[in-house]
Amino acid sequence: MSCRCFALRLSLITCYLGLATSSGMAKDVETLAIGAAAPELNLPGVDNNTYRLADFAGAKVLVVVFTCNHCPTAQAYEERIIRLHADYRDKGVALVAVSPNDPLAVRLDELGYTDLGDSFDDMKRHAERRGFKFPYLYDGETQRVSTAYGVLATPHVYIFDRERKLRYNGRIDDAETAEPKSHDARNAIDDVLAGRDVRVAKTRVFGCSTKWADKRDSARESIEKWNAEPVALKSIDETALRDLAENKTEKYRLINLWSTTCAPCVTEFPEFVTINRMYRGRHFEMYTLSIDPPERKDIARKVLEKHHVSCTNYIFHTDDRDKLAELIDPKWEGPVPYTLLIAPGGKIVHRWKDEIKPADLKSEISNALGKTYASKK
Numbered sequence: 001m002s003c004r005c006f007a008l009r010l011s012l013i014t015c016y017l018g019l020a021t022s023s024g025m026a027k028d029v030e031t032l033a034i035g036a037a038a039p040e041l042n043l044p045g046v047d048n049n050t051y052r053l054a055d056f057a058g059a060k061v062l063v064v065v066f067t068c069n070h071c072p073t074a075q076a077y078e079e080r081i082i083r084l085h086a087d088y089r090d091k092g093v094a095l096v097a098v099s100p101n102d103p104l105a106v107r108l109d110e111l112g113y114t115d116l117g118d119s120f121d122d123m124k125r126h127a128e129r130r131g132f133k134f135p136y137l138y139d140g141e142t143q144r145v146s147t148a149y150g151v152l153a154t155p156h157v158y159i160f161d162r163e164r165k166l167r168y169n170g171r172i173d174d175a176e177t178a179e180p181k182s183h184d185a186r187n188a189i190d191d192v193l194a195g196r197d198v199r200v201a202k203t204r205v206f207g208c209s210t211k212w213a214d215k216r217d218s219a220r221e222s223i224e225k226w227n228a229e230p231v232a233l234k235s236i237d238e239t240a241l242r243d244l245a246e247n248k249t250e251k252y253r254l255i256n257l258w259s260t261t262c263a264p265c266v267t268e269f270p271e272f273v274t275i276n277r278m279y280r281g282r283h284f285e286m287y288t289l290s291i292d293p294p295e296r297k298d299i300a301r302k303v304l305e306k307h308h309v310s311c312t313n314y315i316f317h318t319d320d321r322d323k324l325a326e327l328i329d330p331k332w333e334g335p336v337p338y339t340l341l342i343a344p345g346g347k348i349v350h351r352w353k354d355e356i357k358p359a360d361l362k363s364e365i366s367n368a369l370g371k372t373y374a375s376k377k
Contacts, residue, residue, distance in 0.1 A: 027147075027210070027212035027214055029146075029147055029150040029151070029152070029210075030150050031149070031150035031151075031152060031169060032148070032149050032150050032158060032166055032169060033166070034166055034167065034168075034169060034201050034202060035165055035166060036165070036166050037164055037165060037166075038053055038062065038064070038158075038160045038164040038165075038166065039145060039148035039149060040052060040053055040145075041053055041064075041096070041098075041137065041145055042145075043098065043137040043138060043139055043145060044120070044137065044138050045135045045136060045137050045138075046120075046123050046124040046127040046128075046132075046135075046136045046137075046138070047135070049135075051096065051135050051137055053164060056094040056096070058092075058094075059092055059093060059094035059162075060091075060092035060093065060161075060162050060192075060193060061088075061092065061093040061094070061159060061160065061161065061162070061189055061192050061193060062093075062094050062095075062096070062159070062160040062164060063084070063088075063093060063094065063095040063096070063157065063158070063159050063160075063185070063189065064096055064097075064098060064149070064157070064158045064159075064160070065081055065095065065096070065097045065098070065155055065156070065157050065158075065172075066097075066098050066099070066100045066146065066149070066151045066154055066155060066156040066157075066158075066210075067081065067097050067098075067099065067154045067155040068099045068100070068101050068118050068154045068208070068211075069099070069114060069116045069117065069118050069122055069123060069126045070101075070106060070110065070111050070113070070114045070116065070117060070118055070208075071113075071154045071207060071208035072113040072114075072208070072371065072372045072373050073153075073154065073155065073176055073206065073207040073208055073372075073373070074154040074155050074207060074208065075113065075114070075371045075372050076176050076177065076372040076373065076374065077155050077172050077176065078130065080172055080173070081095075081097065081155070081172070082130070082131075082132070082133075084172070084185065084186065085133060085134045086133070088189060089133075091193060092193070093189060093193070094134075095134045096134060096135045096137060097132070097134060097135065097136045097137065098136075098137045098138075098139050098145060098146070099118055099123055099136070099137070099138055099139060099140060099154075100139050100140070100143060100145075100146030100151045100154065100210050100211075101118040101140055101154070101210060101211035102118075102140050102141075102143060102211055102212060102213040102215070102216065103117050103118040103119040103122075103140050103211075104213070104216050104219060105211040105212060105213055105214075105215035105216045105218070105219055106118055106211050106215075106219065107218060107219050107222045108219075108222065108223075108226075108274060108277040108278050109222070109277060109278065109280075109281055110208075110211075111278045112278055112279050112281050112282050112369075113282075113366065113369075113370070113371050113372065113373075114366055114371060115359065115362035115363040115365070115366040115367075116362075118140060118211070119140070120138045120140065123136060123138055143212060143213060146210060151210050152205045152209070152210060153205045153206065153207035153208055153209055153210060154207045154208050154210065155171070155172060155207055156169075156170075156171075156205050156207065157169070157170060157171065157172055157185050159185065159188045159189060159192065159198075161192050167188060167191075167192050167198045167201060168184070168185065168188035168189075168192075168198050168200075168201055168202070169201070169202050169203075170184055170185075170202055170203030170204065170205055171184055171185070171203050171204065171205055171206060172184065172185045173185065173186075174203075176206065176372075176373065176374075177372070177373060177374040182200075184200060184203050187199060187200065188200070188201070226277055226308065226310070227308045229308070229310035230310065231301070231304050231305045231308065231309055231310050231313070232301070232313060233290070233297060233300055233301040233304060233313045233314070233315055234312075234313065234314055234315075235294065235297070235314070235315055235316075235317040236289070236314040236315070236316060236317060237317050238323065238327060241289075241314075241316065241324070241327045241328060242327050244287065244314075244328070245327060245328050245329065245342065245346065246346045247342045247343070247344060247345065247346045248344075248345070248346070249285075249344060250283055250344050251283045251284055251285050251344060252283060252284050252285075252341060252342065252343055252344065252349070252365065252368055252369065253284075253285055253286075253287065253340075253341070253342040254272075254275070254276075254284070254285070254286045254287070254339065254340070254341050254342075254361075254365070255286075255287045255288075255289055255328070255339065255340045255342065256272055256286070256287070256288045256289065256337065256338075256339045257288075257289045257290075257291055257328070257332070257336050257337065257338040257339070257340075258288060258289070258290060258291070258336050258337055259290060259291050259292050259336050260290070260292055260296060260299055260300050260303055261292070262336050262337060264337055264354075264355045265336055265337045266303060266307070267355075268337060268355055268356055269303075269304075269307040269309055270307060271356065271358045271361075272286065272288070272309070272356075273307060273308055273309055273310075274358075275358070275361060275362060275365065276310075276311050278362070279365055279366075279369065280311075282369050283344075283369060284365065284369060285311070285312070286311040286312070287311060287312045287313070287314060288304070288309060288311065288312075288313045288314070289313075289314050289315070289316070289324075289328065290313070290314070290315040290316070291316065291321060291324060291336060292315060293319040294315060294316070294317055294318065294319065296315075297315050300315055301313075321334065328340070329348065329351070331351070332351075333353075335353070335354075337352070337354065337355055337356070338351070338352065338353060339351070339352040339356055339361075340352075341361075341364060341365065341368070343368070349364065349368060350364050
């Protein structure tokens with residue numbers, strides 16, 4: 001089995017089974033039982049309003065979907081959640097989405113399918129981008145509501161009748177990346193609206209495990225582990241530099257040109273380190289290329305070590321910057337920082353001719369790689 005396939009399968013298993021990536025066991029919660037009353041919400045929404053159960057008192061059915069920004073499974077189901085709301089909002093059904101995750105408990109390598117984390121500010125950006133017409137609430141600060149509901153993964157759906165008794169608990173449907181055979185949530189809503197018993201009241205939940213606050217230690221430990229990775233700076237000649245730019249691999253390449261004499265170059269290193277840690281588990285690799293003279297190699301290496309830049313780092317073996325420019329990108333006019341995103345086959349997807357905007361760069365990378373498991377990159 002190739003490394004690519006193994007990594008993908010491992011990621012799928014971890015996310016689908018809701019296994020904790022931290023040391024120790026995940027928080028032990030009890031999922032709300034069928035027939036139980038809906039726990040109170042009282043949570044802030046991305047529209048800066050606070051929402052309570054009473055705000056949906058007129059609805060015949062209340063659907064509470066626990067979801068989040070970062071999870072590939074949640075993103076795969078997002079369009080279906082939007083359609084679910086659109087199809088049923090005129091039939092007396094209210095839908096509210098809640099993010100259960102503590103944003104400080106999400107490891108950087110769990111953000112490989114997104115450009116946004118699970119903070120409240122990121123939720124606001126995501127809701128605006130996707131055009132959510134339903135409330136999107138934040139429970140990451142106390143996780144009080146998520147604990148009361150017993151959220152196992154994202155997405156996790158709870159459907160309540162007019163009396164706000166739980167009638168369905170489980171998944172949206174049975175197929176994340178294919179045509180569903182069983183539209184479980186829709187079937188449950190139809191049954192409740194029709195006054196029938198719900199045919200299948202409980203289903204398994206498949207998705208990314210809830211990021212409880214007790215996983216913060218794992219997130220901190222992962223940073224410490226990555227910071228301890230060795231940092232090296234190697235010379236690169238014309239042939240190897242040409243190969244780097246031609247990118248005859250299946251991976252996207254991010255190449256950052258920098259210099260020790262360029263303050264903005266050094267200032268943005270922490271953002272590049274974060275980006276590398278987010279995406280390097282996928283079809284992505286990052287390089288830095290110092291344009292310093294070869295005799296400053298040791299100085300450049302110390303700068304990289306200070307900022308824990310443990311990707312592949314190069315310095316051109318001569319001080320012929322014209323030759324360097326012709327090999328890496330003839331359109332480069334010389335100033336640094338200068339950053340390239342190169343697709344498999346050598347096409348330059350994007351050029352950043354000054355300091356990067358981290359949000360824009362993450363968006364470019366995540367869009368290129370794909371945001372769900374169906375993308376397989």
